[in-house]
Amino acid sequence: MSAAPASPRILVVDDEPDLRTLYELTLLREGYRIDSAADLGQARQLLAAHRFDVVISDMRLPDGLGLELLHALAAQQRAERVVVMTAYGSAENAVDALKAGAFDYLTKPVDLKQFRAVVASAVQDAGSRPPRNSPRLVLAPEAPATALQKLVGDSRPIQQVKERITKVARSMAPVLVRGESGTGKELVARAIHDCSHRAAGPFVAVNCGAIPEALLEAEFFGARKGSYTGSTHDREGYFQAAQGGTLFLDEIGDLPLAMQSKLLRAIQERRVRPIGSIQEDPVDVRIVSATHKDLVAEVQANRFRQDLFYRLNVIEIPVPPLRDRREDLPQLCEALLARIAQENGMPAPHLSAEVVQQLQLLPLPGNVRELENLLHRAVALNDGDALQVDFAPGDASTPSSDAPLASQPLFIPDDLQAWLDDREREILARTLAECGYNRTAAAQRLGMTLRQIRYRIDRLAITLPGEQPHESRG
Numbered sequence: 203m204s205a206a207p208a209s210p211r212i213l214v215v216d217d218e219p220d221l222r223t224l225y226e227l228t229l230l231r232e233g234y235r236i237d238s239a240a241d242l243g244q245a246r247q248l249l250a251a252h253r254f255d256v257v258i259s260d261m262r263l264p265d266g267l268g269l270e271l272l273h274a275l276a277a278q279q280r281a282e283r284v285v286v287m288t289a290y291g292s293a294e295n296a297v298d299a300l301k302a303g304a305f306d307y308l309t310k311p312v313d314l315k316q317f318r319a320v321v322a323s324a325v326q327d328a329g330s331r332p333p334r335n336s337p338r339l340v341l342a343p344e345a346p347a348t349a350l351q352k353l354v355g356d357s358r359p360i361q362q363v364k365e366r367i368t369k370v371a372r373s374m375a376p377v378l379v380r381g382e383s384g385t386g387k388e389l390v391a392r393a394i395h396d397c398s399h400r401a402a403g404p405f406v407a408v409n410c411g412a413i414p415e416a417l418l419e420a421e422f423f424g425a426r427k428g429s430y431t432g433s434t435h436d437r438e439g440y441f442q443a444a445q446g447g448t449l450f451l452d453e454i455g456d457l458p459l460a461m462q463s464k465l466l467r468a469i470q471e472r473r474v475r476p477i478g479s480i481q482e483d484p485v486d487v488r489i490v491s492a493t494h495k496d497l498v499a500e501v502q503a504n505r506f507r508q509d510l511f512y513r514l515n516v517i518e519i520p521v522p523p524l525r526d527r528r529e530d531l532p533q534l535c536e537a538l539l540a541r542i543a544q545e546n547g548m549p550a551p552h553l554s555a556e557v558v559q560q561l562q563l564l565p566l567p568g569n570v571r572e573l574e575n576l577l578h579r580a581v582a583l584n585d586g587d588a589l590q591v592d593f594a595p596g597d598a599s600t601p602s603s604d605a606p607l608a609s610q611p612l613f614i615p616d617d618l619q620a621w622l623d624d625r626e627r628e629i630l631a632r633t634l635a636e637c638g639y640n641r642t643a644a645a646q647r648l649g650m651t652l653r654q655i656r657y658r659i660d661r662l663a664i665t666l667p668g669e670q671p672h673e674s675r676g
C-alpha cells in the first residue's frame with residue numbers, strides 16, 4: 203500500500219502497425235505503461251484481463267468500430283477513459299463518440315503535441331476518480347460540491363440540472379446550456395468548469411452578441427502586432443486565453459454566419475490562426491455555449507449552421523425558468539440577499555414570509571436576474587429592519603425605464619452621491635458582465651469611450667474577474 207503509485211496504464215488500439223509504434227514510443231517517453239491491440243478482438247481480451255487508465259482507440263478497425271468498445275466499457279461501468287481517433291473531416295464520428303461517453307477525440311493525422319496533451323488530461327481525469335474498489339457513493343470532492351452550491355435551489359428541476367452537470371463535467375464533450383434569459387445559464391457553465399478536471403484552468407466567458415462583427419475574429423483568435431491599423435502588440439484571443447480551461451460562448455445564437463464557419467473550423471481542428479499570423483496555434487479548450495434562442499428554429503431559418511449546431515449540442519442542459527421551480531424562491535431570496543448584503547458590506551436584511559409569498563405571485567419573466575434586481579432595489583430603498591419590496595404595478599416586476607418619471611414615487615436619498623454611485627456601479631457591473639467583461643464592448647453599449655469607462659471602473663472600485671480587488675474595497 204505504501205509503494206509508489208504505478209505509472210498510468212494505457213491501451214492503444216489501432217490496426218496500422220506504424221501508427222501503433224508511433225503512439226507507443228510517444229507514450230513510453232511520457233512514462234506510461236503501454237499495451238497495444240490491432241483490432242477489437244485483441245482489445246477485448248486485454249480489457250478482460252487488465253484494468254487501464256486510458257484506452258486510445260481508432261474508430262475504424264478491421265473487425266468493427268471503436269464505438270463498440272466504448273459501448274461495452276460503458277455497459278460494464280468500467281472506469282477507463284476512452285479517447286477515440288477519427289479520420290479527418292468525419293465530424294459525425296467524433297460527435298457520436300462523445301455522445302457515447304468518450305472522454306475526448308483526436309482527428310487523424312494526429313498532431314503529437316495534441317495527442318500528448320489529450321492523453322495527459324485523460325490520465326489526470328482517470329487519476330482523480332475514486333479508487334476502483336471503493337463504493338460508488340463516495341463523497342464528492344470539495345470543489346465540485348461548492349461549485350454546485352452556488353446554484354441555489356432544491357426543486358426537482360434544479361436537481362436535475364445539477365445531476366447533469368456532475369455527469370458531463372468530466373468529459374470534453376461540448377455542452378449547450380439552453381434557457382430563458384436570467385435563468386442562471388452562466389452559473390451552470392461555471393459549475394461545469396468548476397466540477398471538471400479543468401477547474402484550475404481559466405474560465406473565459408464571452409458574450410457573442412456584444413462584440414462588434416468587425417472585431418469578432420481578432421477577439422476570438424487573436425491578432426499579431428501590425429495586422430490591423432493601430433495594433434501595436436500581439437493580442438491574445440479568447441481561445442488562447444482559455445487554454446487548458448473552458449470557453450463559455452454566451453448568446454451563441456447571435457453569432458453572425460461568417461463567424462460561425464470560423465468557429466466550427468477552430469473547434470474541429472483545435473487550432474486557431476491569429477489574424478496576421480502564418481502559423482496556427484493548437485488550442486486545448488472545452489466549449490460550453492448558451493442560448494435563450496430556439497437554435498433548431500434558427501437552423502431551419504438558415505441563421506445558424508446546422509453542422510455547428512451538432513458540434514456544440516453534443517450534450518444539452520436545459521435550465522428551467524423560475525416559474526417552473528417556484529419552490530426555490532425562498533431559498534433564492536435568502537442567497538441573493540446575502541450576496542447583496544455582502545457586496546454592500548452590511549448585514550443581510552430579513553424578508554418576511556408575507557413578502558416572499560407576494561414575490562411567489564409575480565410572473566418574473568426575467569427569472570433569477572429579475573428577482574435579483576428587485577431585491578437590489580429593495581435593499582437600496584430599505585430603511586428598516588424588515589425588507590419591504592415595492593410591488594407597485596409596472597415597477598417591481600417589470601422595471602420600465604420608459605415609464606414617465608413623474609408618475610413614479612420619488613425617492614429622496616440621504617446621501618445623493620452615494621446613492622447615485624450605487625446605481626452607476628450596478629449598471630456598469632451588469633453591462634460589463636453582459637459584455638463578457640470586455641470594457642470596449644461595455645463602453646460602446648453605454649455610449650462612452652474606453653477611457654471614460656476605465657475611469658469609472660476605477661472610481662467605483664469595480665473588480666473585474668481575474669483582477670485583484672481594489673484596495674479601497676479591501
Ligand SMILES: Nc1ncnc2c1ncn2[C@@H]1O[C@H](COP(=O)(O)OP(=O)(O)OP(=O)(O)O)[C@@H](O)[C@H]1O
Nearest residue numbers: 352353354382383384385386387388389494570571
Ligand atoms: N440558481 C441560482 N442560484 C443563485 N443565483 C442564481 C441562480 N440562477 C441565477 N442566479 C443569478 O442570477 C443572475 C443571472 O444569472 P446568469 O447570468 O447565470 O443567467 P443567464 O441565464 O446566463 O442570463 P442571460 O441569458 O441573460 O445571459 C446572476 O447574478 C446569477 O448569479
